[in-house]
Amino acid sequence: MLPTRLVVQETCMPSDTRSASPELGEAYRNSGFDALRPTDLLHDEVLQRRESGYDVDAVVEQANATDPDDREAVLALVDGMTTLERRRDWAYEEPDGLAAIRASLERVPAGSAAPPARLTDQVHAAWLGRIAGCNVGKPVEMGSHWTVEHIRDYLERAGAYPLDDYVPVLDPMPAGFELRDNWPDTTRGNVDGSARDDDIDYPILALHLLETWGTSLRPEHVGEAWTMLFPLKQVYTAERAAYVNLTNGLRPPDVATHRNPYREWIGAQIRGDVFGYVFPGDPWAAAALSYQDAALSHVGNGIYGEMWAAALVSAAFTASSAREAITVALGVVPPRSRLAEAIGHVLRLHADGLTWEAALEQIRRSYGHYSWVHTINNAAVVVAGLLWGEGDYMAALGKTVMSGWDTDSNGATVGSVAGILGGTAGLPARLVEPLHDRTRSALFGFDNSRISDLAERTLALATGGLTAGPAR
Template sequence: MGNQGTGPDLADRIHGGWLGRIAGNMLGKPVEQGEVWTRERIDRYLRQAAALPLTDYLPEPADAADGAVLRPEWRQCVRGRIHGSCRDDDVDYAILGLHLLETHGFGFSTEQVGDLWLLRLPYLQTFTAERAAYRNLANGLKPPLTATYDNPYQEWIGALIRADVYGWTCPGDPRRAAALARRDAVLSHTGNGVYGAMFAAALIAAAFTAPGVRDALETALAVIPASSRLARTVRRVMSLHETRLPWEETLTTVSGESAGLGWIHTVPNAAVLTAGLLYGDGDFTRTLALTVRGGLDTDSNGATAGSVAGVLTGAAAIPARWKDPLEDTVRSAVFGFDGVQISALAERTLRLATAGP
């Protein structure tokens, strides 16, 4: 468990995962609107603000027309204006997952995940598949019906963004991480939606011990069906990267192949995430920048890429420009957790990771 050789210790890697998730989420949040903020538009925005290549949080908009279509929270997420993380579901679910494991242990049931949502998470802070499952829970339905009844979002990215804590608490044990993520995911998702959560959890668990990003991706692919659309898409990105095709062309090729799934579906977002990780090649800043510049669900992808990159590098090695503005503080809609310290969340996660099954 953990990295036995030199390099960051387990505590530093888990702290790096939390910091990376929050920083990546903050980076992508202003432009999270896939049908508006295409890859081309994001790069045009950055070019106008003289911020290419992207090496820090987003600059303020150079053009008022752009400012009008940024997410309304953008003012708390741009360079020079960040004082602690702003609230977001991509971070709320990591906190809720931590609370789940602290409350019920690694033997938690899918029903207990649902009970905790009803208890700790406001309904209007849930979206797409999670909102459908929440409504089904409130109406008395039990899993797996909560995922399938009147839920058109079953393969969207929601379960994937809930998976990090299972990776952080199972360092070097991707199969166990994937099994935990699956138990959580089936509350609201099916098919590639569930595979996305399993893949993300395994990827993060593998990042603790893998020699590099590509090895972690290979390990993560082993926990999901090879014939699934998700696995085929991730492999496609990996093979294009291997041919030395430039990042832009890889994404253009793959987005053509997954056209029509929509910008919140798991599969096209996994392609953006995989490309960001591979072309970022272990460099924290480059990984975050390429993933968010890839478009689609920018804050979710930035968060997951940041989590993987943060585990690989450890908190101490993350550049200060990403860490310092976060002021070791999280805003959260999860009852009882607003204003909690990031370092405290990392310590609590470490306790679970070292407690054993």
């Protein structure tokens, strides 16, 4: 996921919205998605409110008449948006509470026992697949620069299209291309153990939380672990906003909503996989427990993203195909939400026989107005990668990364699911062998974790070690 020190271009809104609504002035237009900067908070809250059915035109006009260096005045505008009422023509129903989410579902997906003979291999493949998938996407993780066209142009110049390995390095680097600063550790021929990434930190932390709290896990426990184990600037977007709120003494549910315009972005979705690992074949149990993690920092589609990812991973242990796992996991998402609409849309595109390229164009047209680190558009390309990957780990991962947006987060999720579906035998040696069974981590006390050890600890929980209370 995005380190917030990067400056990125403003997310484009649909043309009909842009033409009808006033826009923020230049002083607000370049956002680094940083919860520590009032101008970022205002810029991104305006986008969040517009995307979720609120009229913020008057706020935009006030902001344009306000000195952007006046911190208190800018923050007052951010806080003032909490009193706005949603437009009457809003067509979606997106509850936040777990009971309300449960009540919105047509039926809870039924659980089934994962085959014990495969479980050890599947859990190991899940961790390897996720970590390798994250590293494949890391060098091109900046959606404002690494668009679909830009990624394809680069890979074709390198003779590496379609992507079927780590991203290669061109030397000299052509003008107009810039790999992320992690490239010396994440590109073809340069991987020597997994690089550090929050898409890896959060699964490690989830494992630790489940070992500690089991099914008694609550948002307060998650917040306490963040502030004890994570450096502030190694968490991003919604997680950074929530972290600031925790240190200022706020408690859930206010932690997720106060000055947090990223509350429906992808940060929670990347935290869901381990909940699926420890409930193999029981997608609702995985989703319901992952809610306790997601609700600390997210609302609405942000919460659904983590619940869906947890259910998707869980369903993969017993599904016969990616499509089956996706369909089952969709059952934990409120059916009248934007996330359910997007996932259902991609499933229909696949059923209609479109090529992956044609489907990707439809996805970009329908959901490209969201930030490149939003839940909804990134979930759509995860679904597309898995469907058009047709059961092949590398094909699914390659298509996902070539889709742009949050490439390392999406590569990690697809890598996890495709790893489970195909087992360790389906993982390309060229991706997993350079990991050397080791991953870096920013979590205090967890750096240089052995991947095989993470898998063994996860398996212990999945096979009966998940308690109903804190470990003694």
